[in-house]
Amino acid sequence: MTLPAGTSTEDLPGAPAPGARRGARPPLTMLVPDFPFPYDEHLAHPAGLGSVPAHRHGTEVAVVGAGVSGLVAAHELMKLGLRPVVHEAGEIGGRLRSAAFPGVPGAVADLGGMRFPASGRAFFHYVDTVGARTSPFPNPLAPQTPSTVIELRNRAHYAEGPEDLPAEFGEVAAAWRRALVEGAELEAMQEAIRRRDLRAIKEIWNRTVPRLDEETFYGFVAKSPSFAALPFSSRETFGQVGFGTGGWDTDFPNSVLEILRVVHTDADDQHHRITGGAQSVPLGLWRHAPATIAHWPAGTSLESLHHGSPRPGVTRVRRGEDGRLLVLDRWGTERAYEAVVVTCQSWLLSAGIDTEESLFSHEMWMAMERSHYMQSSKTFVLVDRPFWRDRDPATGRRVLSTTLTDRMTRGTYLLDGGEGIDDPAAADSPAVICLSYTWNDDALKWLALSTDERVRLMLHNLEQIYPDVDIASHVLGDPITVSWEREPHFMGAFRGNLPGHYRYQRRLFTHFVQDHLPPQQRGVFLAGDDISFTPGWAEGAVTTGLNAVWGVVHQLGGSSAPGNPGPGDRFAELAPVELPDT
Numbered sequence: 293m294t295l296p297a298g299t300s301t302e303d304l305p306g307a308p309a310p311g312a313r314r315g316a317r318p319p320l321t322m323l324v325p326d327f328p329f330p331y332d333e334h335l336a337h338p339a340g341l342g343s344v345p346a347h348r349h350g351t352e353v354a355v356v357g358a359g360v361s362g363l364v365a366a367h368e369l370m371k372l373g374l375r376p377v378v379h380e381a382g383e384i385g386g387r388l389r390s391a392a393f394p395g396v397p398g399a400v401a402d403l404g405g406m407r408f409p410a411s412g413r414a415f416f417h418y419v420d421t422v423g424a425r426t427s428p429f430p431n432p433l434a435p436q437t438p439s440t441v442i443e444l445r446n447r448a449h450y451a452e453g454p455e456d457l458p459a460e461f462g463e464v465a466a467a468w469r470r471a472l473v474e475g476a477e478l479e480a481m482q483e484a485i486r487r488r489d490l491r492a493i494k495e496i497w498n499r500t501v502p503r504l505d506e507e508t509f510y511g512f513v514a515k516s517p518s519f520a521a522l523p524f525s526s527r528e529t530f531g532q533v534g535f536g537t538g539g540w541d542t543d544f545p546n547s548v549l550e551i552l553r554v555v556h557t558d559a560d561d562q563h564h565r566i567t568g569g570a571q572s573v574p575l576g577l578w579r580h581a582p583a584t585i586a587h588w589p590a591g592t593s594l595e596s597l598h599h600g601s602p603r604p605g606v607t608r609v610r611r612g613e614d615g616r617l618l619v620l621d622r623w624g625t626e627r628a629y630e631a632v633v634v635t636c637q638s639w640l641l642s643a644g645i646d647t648e649e650s651l652f653s654h655e656m657w658m659a660m661e662r663s664h665y666m667q668s669s670k671t672f673v674l675v676d677r678p679f680w681r682d683r684d685p686a687t688g689r690r691v692l693s694t695t696l697t698d699r700m701t702r703g704t705y706l707l708d709g710g711e712g713i714d715d716p717a718a719a720d721s722p723a724v725i726c727l728s729y730t731w732n733d734d735a736l737k738w739l740a741l742s743t744d745e746r747v748r749l750m751l752h753n754l755e756q757i758y759p760d761v762d763i764a765s766h767v768l769g770d771p772i773t774v775s776w777e778r779e780p781h782f783m784g785a786f787r788g789n790l791p792g793h794y795r796y797q798r799r800l801f802t803h804f805v806q807d808h809l810p811p812q813q814r815g816v817f818l819a820g821d822d823i824s825f826t827p828g829w830a831e832g833a834v835t836t837g838l839n840a841v842w843g844v845v846h847q848l849g850g851s852s853a854p855g856n857p858g859p860g861d862r863f864a865e866l867a868p869v870e871l872p873d874t
């Protein structure tokens with residue numbers, strides 16, 4: 293929903309670099325305040341990311357996981373002349389998985405990440421690299437969304453823009469904005485992010501973290517003077533409608549710092565989807581032959597280095613007698629490496645991989661063990677055409693809308709085929725409905741049900757909101773559903789820190805700078821969604837992958853390109869604030 297962020301079309305991906313246009317207001321970007329390293333500038337720098345000594349060219353580096361983080365890391369390591377050896381237990385793409393509806397080219401269900409904020413510039417750097425096309429995602433009340441229905445307490449509100457909603461929604465939005473401005477320095481932080489004033493970003497955040505690390509999202513809302521002045525029902529409404537994509541009340545028990553990072557960096561607004569499915573980005577990286585590459589002949593790609601397919605999943609990681617790291621795959625082949633990048637969910641280092649304990653300190657193990665994962669479930673159906681473009685002749689309203697409800701379905705999204713909403717070429721082609729997208733408790737409520745049971749119940753729910761629309765009559769083929777907590781090789785959807793977890797996240801995030809570690813704890817570089825300060829956003833998976841690249845290059849005696857310091861080079865200046873343990 294377009295509530296408080298105050299962004300504009302300047303912020304769209306592909307827009308010129310900040311400050312490039314005279315007079316233009318610089319955009320909000322995911323300069324995540326814990327470590328506001330400008331990854332987008334680092335990636336765009338003409339000198340490239342760096343180099344390794346020539347005798348290191350061709351050195352193998354293991355990469356565990358072929359999600360977007362592992363593939364970004366592998367792609368950049370390959371460009372530097374190293375030889376990434378990617379291991380994957382499941383599919384290339386990981387949580388950017390797109391399931392196809394058979395027989396209908398282009399009709400896909402994005403089972404994990406499906407909408408990507410314009411402010412996530414490092415992710416969009418790779419979207420551009422692989423030449424993927426995007427279109428605006430039809431979030432509730434977004435300018436590109438034809439219509440939205442918010443159904444609360446058995447009352448449906450139809451809106452083609454925020455101004456169509458009753459005054460109560462405006463009051464709640466204003467209360468949230470005031471809570472952010474008064475309780476979390478929203479305006480000062482966003483101004484600092486727009487100006488790329490890293491010092492100001494850090495000053496604000498360094499005083500916010502100790503103040504709010506132990507506060508839940510719900511506590512922050514309920515205790516704010518702006519919400520305290522409103523009745524309880526406003527909190528309910530806020531939980532349902534929230535900000536950005538809406539429906540954030542399942543995050544109420546999480547640390548409010550998780551929410552503030554999203555709001556400050558505009559991550560929950562101005563979303564784009566990837567034409568043909570989000571998986572085309574990691575698959576594109578797998579196949580992409582970079583124009584500039586050290587050591588390898590032109591035309592080299594990750595695919596060509598791997599004879600087409602990643603190596604099998606990893607079952608054990610240990611230190612060999614010569615000090616190198618030994619990685620065993622599920623078919624019993626063990627290979628030795630000087631560096632290993634691990635991008636699977638970090639809890640899998642305990643639960644899925646036999647990892648030698650001495651590779652990490654006790655504090656690091658604790659940080660991994662404490663990971664709190666969010667659950668998530670999505671269910672999609674294919675329909676004969678985007679019939680939601682039709683208008684009811686009696687009311688003039690669209691017959692079906694993007695829907696937020698307090699019923700079990702929670703969020704329903706209408707995904708036209710072709711190049712997005714109202715693409716005339718797709719008016720009569722099959723389209724996709726995400727009948728329900730839920731998190732946490734709401735997701736667990738679907739877990740025990742079969743696909744058909746889920747769809748039947750979801751259609752029943754929607755029938756209560758749209759009694760005159762026969763959605764089922766449009767459904768084609770088999771539905772597609774996922775519950776990430778049931779997927780092999782995953783621990784749930786994504787990390788979501790609880791109050792008091794900041795210290796653990798800091799340990800995980802900063803682990804890529806290893807000079808101070810004892811030798812037995814060096815060489816494994818953690819990356820991916822779990823390690824990022826913005827879990828649940830592909831941007832964090834990408835940027836932690838780049839941190840790991842810096843760590844590997846540094847470990848192999850390489851360095852960043854002149855004039856383009858990497859994340860580790862600026863670590864002392866930008867490091868996340870440390871909270872005392874006692």
Ligand SMILES: Cc1cc2nc3c(=O)[nH]c(=O)nc-3n(C[C@H](O)[C@H](O)[C@H](O)COP(=O)(O)OP(=O)(O)OC[C@H]3O[C@@H](n4cnc5c(N)ncnc54)[C@H](O)[C@@H]3O)c2cc1C
Pocket residue numbers: 356357358359360361362379380381382383384385386387388403404405406407408409604605606607635636637640644645668669776781782784785786819820821822827828829830831833
């Ligand atoms: C339901 C859901 C909705 C989301 N929505 C959004 C969104 O709208 N926008 C957004 O930006 N982000 C979203 N995300 C987050 C985004 O999908 C992730 O941040 C990103 O895909 C994570 O990439 P990764 O490489 O860190 O991890 P993964 O994609 O999980 O990659 C890790 C890989 O490791 C593999 N693996 C596991 N064990 C082993 C082993 N033993 N050996 C070898 N490989 C192994 C796994 O199979 C997996 O492929 C969403 C995620 C989910 C689940």
